[in-house]
Amino acid sequence: xxxxxxxxxxxxxxxxxxxxxxxxxxxxxxxxxxxxxxxxxxxxxxxxxxxxxxxxxxxxxxxxxxxxxxxxxxxxxxxxxxxxxxxxxxxxxxxxxxxxxxxxxxxxxxx
Amino acid sequence: xxxxxxxxxxxxxxxxxxxxxxxxxxxxxxxxxxxxxxxxxxxxxxxxxxxxxxxxxxxxxxxxxxxxxxxxxxxxxxxxxxxxxxxxxxxxxxxxxxxxxxxxxxxxxxx
Amino acid sequence: xxxxxxxxxxxxxxxxxxxxxxxxxxxxxxxxxxxxxxxxxxxxxxxxxxxxxxxxxxxxxxxxxxxxxxxxxxxxxxxxxxxxxxxxxxxxxxxxxxxxxxxxxxxxxxxxxxxxxxxxxxxxxxxxxxxxxxx
Amino acid sequence: xxxxxxxxxxxxxxxxxxxxxxxxxxxxxxxxxxxxxxxxxxxxxxxxxxxxxxxxxxxxxxxxxxxxxxxxxxxxxxxxxxxxxxxxxxxxxxxxxxxxxxxxxxxxxxxxxxxxxxxxxxxxxxxxxxxxxxx
Ligand SMILES: Nc1ncnc2c1ncn2[C@@H]1O[C@H](COP(=O)(O)OP(=O)(O)O)[C@@H](O)[C@H]1O
Ligand SMILES: Nc1ncnc2c1ncn2[C@@H]1O[C@H](COP(=O)(O)OP(=O)(O)O)[C@@H](O)[C@H]1O
Numbered sequence: 001x002x003x004x005x006x007x008x009x010x011x012x013x014x015x016x017x018x019x020x021x022x023x024x025x026x027x028x029x030x031x032x033x034x035x036x037x038x039x040x041x042x043x044x045x046x047x048x049x050x051x052x053x054x055x056x057x058x059x060x061x062x063x064x065x066x067x068x069x070x071x072x073x074x075x076x077x078x079x080x081x082x083x084x085x086x087x088x089x090x091x092x093x094x095x096x097x098x099x100x101x102x103x104x105x106x107x108x109x110x111x
Numbered sequence: 112x113x114x115x116x117x118x119x120x121x122x123x124x125x126x127x128x129x130x131x132x133x134x135x136x137x138x139x140x141x142x143x144x145x146x147x148x149x150x151x152x153x154x155x156x157x158x159x160x161x162x163x164x165x166x167x168x169x170x171x172x173x174x175x176x177x178x179x180x181x182x183x184x185x186x187x188x189x190x191x192x193x194x195x196x197x198x199x200x201x202x203x204x205x206x207x208x209x210x211x212x213x214x215x216x217x218x219x220x221x222x
Numbered sequence: 223x224x225x226x227x228x229x230x231x232x233x234x235x236x237x238x239x240x241x242x243x244x245x246x247x248x249x250x251x252x253x254x255x256x257x258x259x260x261x262x263x264x265x266x267x268x269x270x271x272x273x274x275x276x277x278x279x280x281x282x283x284x285x286x287x288x289x290x291x292x293x294x295x296x297x298x299x300x301x302x303x304x305x306x307x308x309x310x311x312x313x314x315x316x317x318x319x320x321x322x323x324x325x326x327x328x329x330x331x332x333x334x335x336x337x338x339x340x341x342x343x344x345x346x347x348x349x350x351x352x353x354x355x356x357x
Numbered sequence: 358x359x360x361x362x363x364x365x366x367x368x369x370x371x372x373x374x375x376x377x378x379x380x381x382x383x384x385x386x387x388x389x390x391x392x393x394x395x396x397x398x399x400x401x402x403x404x405x406x407x408x409x410x411x412x413x414x415x416x417x418x419x420x421x422x423x424x425x426x427x428x429x430x431x432x433x434x435x436x437x438x439x440x441x442x443x444x445x446x447x448x449x450x451x452x453x454x455x456x457x458x459x460x461x462x463x464x465x466x467x468x469x470x471x472x473x474x475x476x477x478x479x480x481x482x483x484x485x486x487x488x489x490x491x492x
Contacts, residue, residue, distance in 0.1 A: 008220030010121060019239070022268045023232035052239070052257075054264045055327035062324050069319055084257040091258075091334045092327040093315040108220050109119030130374070133403045134367035163374070163392075165399045166462035173459050180454055195392040202393075202469045203462040204450040 002049075003031045011042035011111040013104065017049035020057030028057065032064040032076075041067065041074025044107040048080035058094055065097055075099065079107040113160075114142045122153035122222040124215065128160035131168030139168065143175040143187075152178065152185025155218040159191035169205055176208055186210065190218040225286040230271045230300065231278045238267055238285055245287035246294050249357060259294070259355050262335040265328035266298050266351055274302025274349055293337075293356040304343035360421040365406045365435065366413045373402055373420055380422035381429050384492060394429070394490050397470040400463035401433050401486055409437025409484055428472075428491040439478035 001024040002017040012035045016028055035043060045061065047053075061076065068074040077099040081089075089095040101107035112135040113128040123146045127139055146154060156172065158164075172187065179185040188210040192200075200206040212218035224245040228234035239260050246256055267283055275281050281301050288295040313326035332339055338354040359380040363369040374395050381391055402418055410416050416436050423430040448461035467474055473489040 006220075008217075009222060011220070013220075019236055021232070021235045021239075021264055022271070023235055052260065052264075054235075054261060054268065055331060056268060058327065059324040062319075062322060066319055066322070066324075084254050087254060087258065088261055088331070092331055094327065097319055097322070105216050105219060106119075108216060109117075109122070109124075111120060130371055132367070132370045132374075132399055133406070134370055163395065163399075165370075165396060165403065166466060167403060169462065170459040173454075173457060177454055177457070177459075195389050198389060198393065199396055199466070203466055205462065208454055208457070 001027055003027060005031055005035065007040075008108055011044055011108055012040055013044045013046060013108065015046040015049065019052040020050060020060070021052065021054045022056045025054075025056045025060045029060045029063070032060070032067075036064065036067045041069075042111045043068060043074070043076045044101075044104060044111075045076060045078045046080055046104050046107075047078055047082070047085060048104075050082075050085065053085055053088060055092060058089060058092065062094065062097060075111075077101060077107050077110060079104045112138055114138060116142055116146065118151075119219055122155055122219055123151055124155045124157060124219065126157040126160065130163040131161055131171070132163065132165045133167045136165075136167045136171045140171045140174070143171070143178075147175065147178045152180075153222045154179060154185070154187045155212075155215060155222075156187060156189045157191055157215050157218075158189055158193070158196060159215075161193075161196065164196055164199060166203060169200065169203065173205065173208060186222075188212060188218050188221060190215045223286065223288055225284070227282050227284045229279070230275050230281050230283050230302075232268070232271060234283065235264055235267055238283070239264060241285060242287060242296060245289055249289050249291070249294055251294075251355075251357065255355070258335045259296070262332045262353060262355075263296060263298070265331050266353070269328055270298065270300045270302060270349075270351075274300050274305060276302070293354055296353045296355075298351045298353075300349050301347055302349060304347075304349060305341065306343075307339075307341050358421065358423055360419070362417050362419045364414070365410050365416050365418050365437075367403075367406060369418065370399055370402055373418070374399060376420060377422060377431065380424055384424050384426070384429055386429075386490075386492065390490070393470045394431070397467045397488060397490075398431060398433070400466050401488070404463055405433065405435045405437060405484075405486075409435050409440060411437070428489055431488045431490075433486045433488075435484050436482055437484060439482075439484060440476065441478075442474075442476050 004015050006013045065076045068076045079101045115126050117124045176187045179187045190212045242263050284299040286297045336353040337356050340352045342350045419434040421432045471488040472491050475487045477485045
């Protein structure tokens with residue numbers, strides 16, 4: 001799957017395109033880990049081009065969120081989450097673990 | 112002229128639309144002053160919808176830039192400057208006083 | 223009646239999704255419902271690969287979709303370990319982030335998305351998960 | 358030959374710009390050159406209002422555009438204070454930001470943009486600025 005990352009002064013932007021399922025979730029995790037293992041814990045995840053996410057994908061986000069929020073050092077926020085994905089997070093009872101922004105600019109500007 | 116401002120955590124975004132000439136430059140100055148007088152000195156000026164700027168408009172930007180950069184407390188950066196405006200700044204010999212970004216996201220992310 | 227067999231690999235998930243999507247297309251679910259059904263199927267197939275087969279490449283997943291005017295019945299069959307979902311306790315996600323145990327949302331989603339789910343392990347070693355979604 | 362008179366107010370600047378833009382349209386300058394001519398005209402008119410008239414509402418600005426196949430000649434007339442641009446020293450902008458004196462780019466721009474500029478104050482109290490831009 002296509003994943004791009006971009007480093008800003010105060011946060012990193014990760015954008016994934018396509019399906020995040022058991023097959024592709026590891027690639028997303030690698031992208032996040034490349035950032036957190038570099039000691040940066042403020043991440044914006046742009047989901048505008050994510051067409052599908054399963055619980056396995058959600059767990060990758062939440063493992064990353066745990067890493068980011070530990071010691072109050074950061075946050076993983078999500079931008080451009082479509083209704084269907086938002087509904088999935090909500091049904092699973094996991095929506096509350098994320099700050100969600102309407103667009104990437106708002107999300108980057110929040111750090 | 113239409114001017115909108117938006118406050119982010121680390122900077123303020125100002126967007127103006129239309130002509131910035133002797134007639135409208137005071138409105139732009141007011142928008143910047145509302146921010147700097149509030150004690151915020153990191154400003155992104157989105158020029159994507161600015162169709163024209165005269166030297167009077169450029170001076171407003173530079174007076175604001177002086178205020179922002181004083182005591183090293185901030186910066187006025189510009190985003191989405193079209194070629195014609197860039198050429199104007201260049202011809203006047205005033206281009207070097209600004210950090211210019213390709214888009215607002217880059218500019219906001221730079222703070 | 224749509225029926226197809228897929229190798230039990232994570233790569234098959236996108237294909238199974240495509241297959242189910244085509245099958246339920248004609249019944250005219252609203253976009254969100256159609257999408258959520260694909261989530262349930264993905265969760266179920268992931269569980270088959272991960273838990274019933276204990277990993278990729280251990281066996282096939284057979285998927286069939288029965289579409290009537292006002293419902294779809296999706297059946298998934300595998301030949302992995304038998305399983306009784308009623309033995310799985312409901313996970314508690316209303317905990318602080320750092321205490322969150324990052325697993326166990328799959329069954330929750332399947333149950334919340336589908337109107338009926340039934341799991342049976344047959345004597346000849348087949349596991350049959352039937353899921354019904356009404357319009 | 359395009360000719361029009363505008364009140365010496367900053368509000369007129371957009372209208373003058375429109376007027377000159379229409380006039381130079383037919384000669385087919387590239388977009389940037391056409392735009393830069395409008396910058397020069399804006400600078401000159403701002404100076405007339407601000408410096409020749411000493412403020413808004415003190416008199417008119419007459420603008421005419423002579424368009425030939427390969428050049429435009431723009432003439433601006435006012436009846437304000439006479440002025441000799443050669444007496445204005447060139448500003449130095451190559452200084453640190455905080456030492457920058459924020460004025461004096463108008464004449465610089467006019468001179469750099471136009472191919473020829475000529476300023477005359479006639480005995481009957483008219484100031485005539487002629488600016489030529491060749492294709
Ligand atoms: N098809 C299956 N075969 C065997 N065990 C299963 C199956 N599906 C689910 N399970 C068991 O139920 C548990 C909960 O499943 P699920 O809610 O999908 O979460 P997860 O797969 O993330 O653990 C699994 O950890 C597993 O022990
Ligand atoms: N039309 C004019 N009539 C009288 N004085 C003028 C005129 N144009 C320019 N000047 C003088 O030349 C100076 C430089 O003009 P300019 O480069 O346009 O910068 P600014 O108007 O910002 O001072 C002005 O400050 C003014 O003293």
